[in-house]
Amino acid sequence: MNGAEKLLETLVASGVDVCFSNPGTSEMQLVSAIGNNEGMRAILCLFEGVVSGAADGYARMSDKPALTLLHVGSGFSNSMANLHNAKRAHTPVVNIVGDHATYHLQYDAPLTSDVPAHATICSDWMKVSTSADDLAALGAQAVQASMEGAGKIATLIAPANHAWEEATQMVGALPVPVPASVPELNITDVVEALSSGKASALLLGGRALREDSLATAGCIAKASGARLLSETFAARMQRGAGRCPVERLQYFSEQVTEQLAGLEQIILVGAQAPVSFFAYPGKESWLVPDGCEVHELSNVDQDIDAALETLAARLGADIAANTTPPAPPFPPPGGLLTPIAIGQSLTLLMPHDSIVSDEAATCGLGIFPATENAPPHDWLMLTGGAIGQGLPLSLGAAVACPDRKVIALQADGSAMYTVQALWSMARENTDVTVVIMNNRSYAILNIELARVGAGQPTPKTLSMLDLSRPDIDWVAIAEGMGIPATRATNAEEFHRQFANAMEGQGPCLIEAMVVQQMPG
Numbered sequence: 004m005n006g007a008e009k010l011l012e013t014l015v016a017s018g019v020d021v022c023f024s025n026p027g028t029s030e031m032q033l034v035s036a037i038g039n040n041e042g043m044r045a046i047l048c049l050f051e052g053v054v055s056g057a058a059d060g061y062a063r064m065s066d067k068p069a070l071t072l073l074h075v076g077s078g079f080s081n082s083m084a085n086l087h088n089a090k091r092a093h094t095p096v097v098n099i100v101g102d103h104a105t106y107h108l109q110y111d112a113p114l115t116s117d118v119p120a121h122a123t124i125c126s127d128w129m130k131v132s133t134s135a136d137d138l139a140a141l142g143a144q145a146v147q148a149s150m151e152g153a154g155k156i157a158t159l160i161a162p163a164n165h166a167w168e169e170a171t172q173m174v175g176a177l178p179v180p181v182p183a184s185v186p187e188l189n190i191t192d193v194v195e196a197l198s199s200g201k202a203s204a205l206l207l208g209g210r211a212l213r214e215d216s217l218a219t220a221g222c223i224a225k226a227s228g229a230r231l232l233s234e235t236f237a238a239r240m241q242r243g244a245g246r247c248p249v250e251r252l253q254y255f256s257e258q259v260t261e262q263l264a265g266l267e268q269i270i271l272v273g274a275q276a277p278v279s280f281f282a283y284p285g286k287e288s289w290l291v292p293d294g295c296e297v298h299e300l301s302n303v304d305q306d307i308d309a310a311l312e313t314l315a316a317r318l319g320a321d322i323a324a325n326t327t328p329p330a331p332p333f334p335p336p337g338g339l340l341t342p343i344a345i346g347q348s349l350t351l352l353m354p355h356d357s358i359v360s361d362e363a364a365t366c367g368l369g370i371f372p373a374t375e376n377a378p379p380h381d382w383l384m385l386t387g388g389a390i391g392q393g394l395p396l397s398l399g400a401a402v403a404c405p406d407r408k409v410i411a412l413q414a415d416g417s418a419m420y421t422v423q424a425l426w427s428m429a430r431e432n433t434d435v436t437v438v439i440m441n442n443r444s445y446a447i448l449n450i451e452l453a454r455v456g457a458g459q460p461t462p463k464t465l466s467m468l469d470l471s472r473p474d475i476d477w478v479a480i481a482e483g484m485g486i487p488a489t490r491a492t493n494a495e496e497f498h499r500q501f502a503n504a505m506e507g508q509g510p511c512l513i514e515a516m517v518v519q520q521m522p523g
């Protein structure tokens with residue numbers, strides 16, 4: 004066996020069985036090894052940002068890493084924005100990046116680059132193999148490293164000669180790391196804090212937003228009188244009817260300030276303390292109210308579920324939390340195609356256990372609250388703010404959960420970053436319904452332009468935030484990549500088209516000509 008074949012054997016034995024790939028010449032042995040290994044599924048993505056975003060979506064839904072296969076420093080750097088989002092989501096990802104053969108690097112051929120330097124920027128673990136045998140051994144270590152804590156980015160650089168040279172050693176899977184327990188001091192501190200009678204909130208992130216942990220957090224909130232808040236951009240929130248409701252922190256800093264006013268203590272559970280997404284002249288960056296204490300029950304990498312259970316037991320919090328009621332019957336929306344109307348259609352039509360990838364940007368601000376009482380579902384958000392996440396994320400989620408409906412709520416500007424994901428959805432026949440929010444604008448930037456006080460915009464200024472001239476035809480784009488598509492210009496049309504999508508199977512796209520009332 005060569006190093007590539009041995010690596011594949013090791014990865015499959017370690018439980019990694021899906022590879023999102025965009026290879027080059029230096030990865031040909033790896034491509035061949037994947038082609039000959041029955042345990043590894045190969046999914047070609049036509050841009051590396053799709054590769055990394057799909058790996059993120061896959062792992063958010065399956066709680067184990069997918070493999071990415073990337074080509075030298077240039078390929079890796081194309082994947083970086085969505086790796087940044089994956090890192091912020093605390094997602095396990097294993098990247099295999101090919102490089103020139105070790106002896107070839109000295110000649111400085113055109114694609115030569117400092118691959119380790121590229122990889123270091125957004126990897127938690129990074130190693131370069133030193134031989135064919137080392138390649139397979141590092142493969143097992145990379146999988147293990149990716150499963151540390153809540154999830155990490157592990158990048159293994161594979162020089163081409165290590166892939167083609169002979170490997171002889173047996174390499175088995177390494178044990179999956181278990182998350183560290185929360186220190187006893189954290190528990191006693193939070194018990195004391197929540198028993199003090201002060202105005203409190205639990206701020207939840209990471210695994211605390213999964214159904215079971217949320218229910219425990221709900222019991223704690225009920226027993227202690229604390230509010231339940233979630234971070235603004237969660238990797239995966241389990242919400243909808245029958246689940247414990249949680250108040251999402253708003254996006255704009257002045258809204259967050261208002262939301263948090265009066266709190267005397269915030270207990271962090273897998274979340275960071277609230278800060279403003281950006282700095283604005285004359286506005287606060289740190290959004291914890293003056294005088295409000297911040298306690299940490301658990302960081303995102305620790306055993307959040309156990310910490311919440313222990314805390315609930317210590318507080319005697321054994322009365323079940325309130326749950327979100329299902330939506331009462333209401334008629335299908337009509338008239339203007341607003342984000343709220345889209346949310347109402349989702350509430351009425353999305354099947355139980357759907358997965359929503361939300362990169363709807365400004366439209367998402369309206370759709371999210373409008374789906375509060377929808378059937379139970381998973382809501383995946385833009386964790387790192389690097390746009391171009393949504394379409395790849397929904398592709399990966401659909402690969403991880405082929406029996407669940409995936410709905411990609413997708414702003415048009417962000418969709419253009421990684422539009423190639425549509426082609427992979429068609430090729431893999433994933434059950435994703437893409438809803439493009441066509442507002443022909445970088446709407447959020449029009450709002451931010453005013454908020455940062457950048458002065459009176461000229462037509463040239465505004466031209467940098469506007470997506471018309473030419474108008475993008477999303478139906479044509481989707482059809483060109485093998486995805487059936489329709490356009491909805493009012494709420495009735497959207498409802499009908501979305502109903503068809505929910506009844507059908509396989510990828511489709513609805514171009515929603517949205518009408519927005521701008522927040523802020």
Ligand SMILES: Cc1ncc(C[n+]2csc(CCOP(=O)(O)OP(=O)(O)O)c2C)c(N)n1
Pocket residue numbers: 084363364365366388389390391414415416417418442444445446447448
């Ligand atoms: C990788 C990356 N590039 C650029 C930006 C800056 N940016 C933030 S929002 C945005 C435009 C979003 O427009 P769209 O997706 O159409 O959503 P809308 O604001 O219209 O709702 C841009 C360019 C970013 N966040 N990430």
